[in-house]
Amino acid sequence: MSQSSxxxxxxxxxGFTLLYLGLVVLIxxxxxxxxxxxxxxxxxxxxxxxxxxxSSFRVSFSTALVAALIASFFGFIVxxxxxxxxxxxxxxxxxxxxxxxxxxxxxxxxxxxxIFQPSGFLGKLLINTLGVQVAFKPMGIVMAxxxxxxxxxxxxxxxxxxxxxxxxxxxGSSLGATRWQVFTKIIFPNVFPALLTGFALAFARGxxxxxxxIFIAGNIPYISEIVPLLxxxxxxxxxxxxxxxxxxxxxxxxxxxxxxxxxxxYWVRKRSGQL
Amino acid sequence: xQKMILIDLFNKRLIHRSLYLLGLLxxxxxxxxxxxxxxxxxxxxxxxxxxxxxxxxxFSDYWLKKTGDKVNIQQSHDGSSKQAAAVxxxxxxxxxxxxxxxxxxxxxxxxxxxxxxxTRFPDNSAPYTSTTVFLVRKGNPKNIKDWDDxxxxxxxxxxxxxxxxxxxRYSYLAAWGYALRKSGSExxxxxxxxxxxxxxxxxNTGGRAATNxxxxxxxxxxxxxxxxxxxxxxKDLGADxxxxxVPSTSIEAEHPVAIINPVxxxxxxxxxxxxxxxxxWTDAGQEIIAKHHYRPRNPEILARHADQFAHLELFxxxxxxxxxxxxxxxxxxxxxxxxxxxxSR
Numbered sequence: 001m002s003q004s005s006x007x008x009x010x011x012x013x014x015g016f017t018l019l020y021l022g023l024v025v026l027i028x029x030x031x032x033x034x035x036x037x038x039x040x041x042x043x044x045x046x047x048x049x050x051x052x053x054x055s056s057f058r059v060s061f062s063t064a065l066v067a068a069l070i071a072s073f074f075g076f077i078v079x080x081x082x083x084x085x086x087x088x089x090x091x092x093x094x095x096x097x098x099x100x101x102x103x104x105x106x107x108x109x110x111x112x113x114x115i116f117q118p119s120g121f122l123g124k125l126l127i128n129t130l131g132v133q134v135a136f137k138p139m140g141i142v143m144a145x146x147x148x149x150x151x152x153x154x155x156x157x158x159x160x161x162x163x164x165x166x167x168x169x170x171x172g173s174s175l176g177a178t179r180w181q182v183f184t185k186i187i188f189p190n191v192f193p194a195l196l197t198g199f200a201l202a203f204a205r206g207x208x209x210x211x212x213x214i215f216i217a218g219n220i221p222y223i224s225e226i227v228p229l230l231x232x233x234x235x236x237x238x239x240x241x242x243x244x245x246x247x248x249x250x251x252x253x254x255x256x257x258x259x260x261x262x263x264x265x266y267w268v269r270k271r272s273g274q275l
Numbered sequence: 276x277q278k279m280i281l282i283d284l285f286n287k288r289l290i291h292r293s294l295y296l297l298g299l300l301x302x303x304x305x306x307x308x309x310x311x312x313x314x315x316x317x318x319x320x321x322x323x324x325x326x327x328x329x330x331x332x333x334f335s336d337y338w339l340k341k342t343g344d345k346v347n348i349q350q351s352h353d354g355s356s357k358q359a360a361a362v363x364x365x366x367x368x369x370x371x372x373x374x375x376x377x378x379x380x381x382x383x384x385x386x387x388x389x390x391x392x393x394t395r396f397p398d399n400s401a402p403y404t405s406t407t408v409f410l411v412r413k414g415n416p417k418n419i420k421d422w423d424d425x426x427x428x429x430x431x432x433x434x435x436x437x438x439x440x441x442x443x444r445y446s447y448l449a450a451w452g453y454a455l456r457k458s459g460s461e462x463x464x465x466x467x468x469x470x471x472x473x474x475x476x477x478x479n480t481g482g483r484a485a486t487n488x489x490x491x492x493x494x495x496x497x498x499x500x501x502x503x504x505x506x507x508x509x510k511d512l513g514a515d516x517x518x519x520x521v522p523s524t525s526i527e528a529e530h531p532v533a534i535i536n537p538v539x540x541x542x543x544x545x546x547x548x549x550x551x552x553x554x555x556w557t558d559a560g561q562e563i564i565a566k567h568h569y570r571p572r573n574p575e576i577l578a579r580h581a582d583q584f585a586h587l588e589l590f591x592x593x594x595x596x597x598x599x600x601x602x603x604x605x606x607x608x609x610x611x612x613x614x615x616x617x618x619s620r
Binding site for chain 2: 050051052110113114117118119120135136214215218219220221222229232233235236237238239242
């Protein structure tokens, strides 16, 4: 007689998990692979090494990276404030954080373009004070990506900060550590893995983002053209194979980068004794 | 007691009503034996939404009077090439009404439209035309009058990406045609186009998105778009904000239509679909077309509405590119074509 597992219901749940992942994730993704198999290797390389395609990869990944870094920095501060302090209207700010999740990204794009355009409220201010034009430049893409990715950081860091035991902090300060030392030696290492997850989510979201970016980017080839736009352009020219080839490449690069971030996260956890 | 009577009355009324409804249903049922009800889908491009809303009402009335059959027309609008791709992918359109030949040709190569569609109806199967004009801010502060003014100094020109937008393809070809006919050399025309796109700060993916950038986001000094869209903006979105500028010469944009044979055959709607498209050439159809600032084919109706159309010299695509649309697509807009070369480094 087989012994029943400690965790009941493993078989049905793993079955459900596999079915769900297969239907919703694997089948659509495999279509991408099979569609691009219709190309031979030389055609594929020819599409991918096109200068314009490479430029768009550079634009997409660099803006997503910068946006994720900025979003991580400010997202951490926002999460910190929301967890550690109480102030009037806190529930309102909590709701505000999730707002970019609910807003259709195209609406966000149009709104951002309106305020950051050279004649817009913030756009004018930035040009007059710093001399930078945001809208219709790569900076505009970064701006849109920060907007849509900051909730990812806040919402992943927040629970870790909530659960964080203040006894460690107290022990640190009673042993004579300064506030700064407590933060850098105790708090930050503990929160860092969560922050990395938030960063990875923000980055992944930024790489694939389309709706909010196209309105503020300017979409000029070689300068502010993102990969998703190039894919849509190809599709609208009925070049489905070309589009899938680019999409597949982007998928592979993103997957590798996310994998690296996960490995890094594992390493950090291990080092800080969380595993 | 009184309550009881009320209920009784109510019930009586209910019974009467039910009987009445039953009678009505029987009538409709026997009615449907002779009269049929059709439903057709018109898949069209982005900015024709307002036009076909009017056309559909007029055609339903006309068809009901003529045959006693009811017809429901559904409309679907998006970027022209996107719509063509949807039809190829299986969107069950009875008819397509596009803004250029390329998109219908693409559907035809998949066997969904007969190869000779261009001669199926009069006027290259295009019941109306339009042309590319300029829209500027009220009072024309940058003093833009013709194509040469677009590339002056710091003027910012708004149009969408010709690779994805039919509207922008016409704008591009209008500029190309102007420069080519003026200088007589392709070299000069290429230079002009390159200069022009240096003045384009934003490339949108579709005509309406470009309109949005210009009027909503307040970006740019001049918008290049179809005459009907320009007049729609100038009239409906702010007579006090924009002026339509008519260049000396521009391209004639034919907006062709076609029947999707397999779908119509399957649904048994061939007759009504054909009548729907033919209706566009009738006086009633042409009047509605003129009302929406598209140029009707009927010369009398065109003359009657002359005041709402720009007066300028028009050239056709065949005048500037031997081989017409297929050649234009290959030379200018295909990957690695002239348009890509403008941006290549």
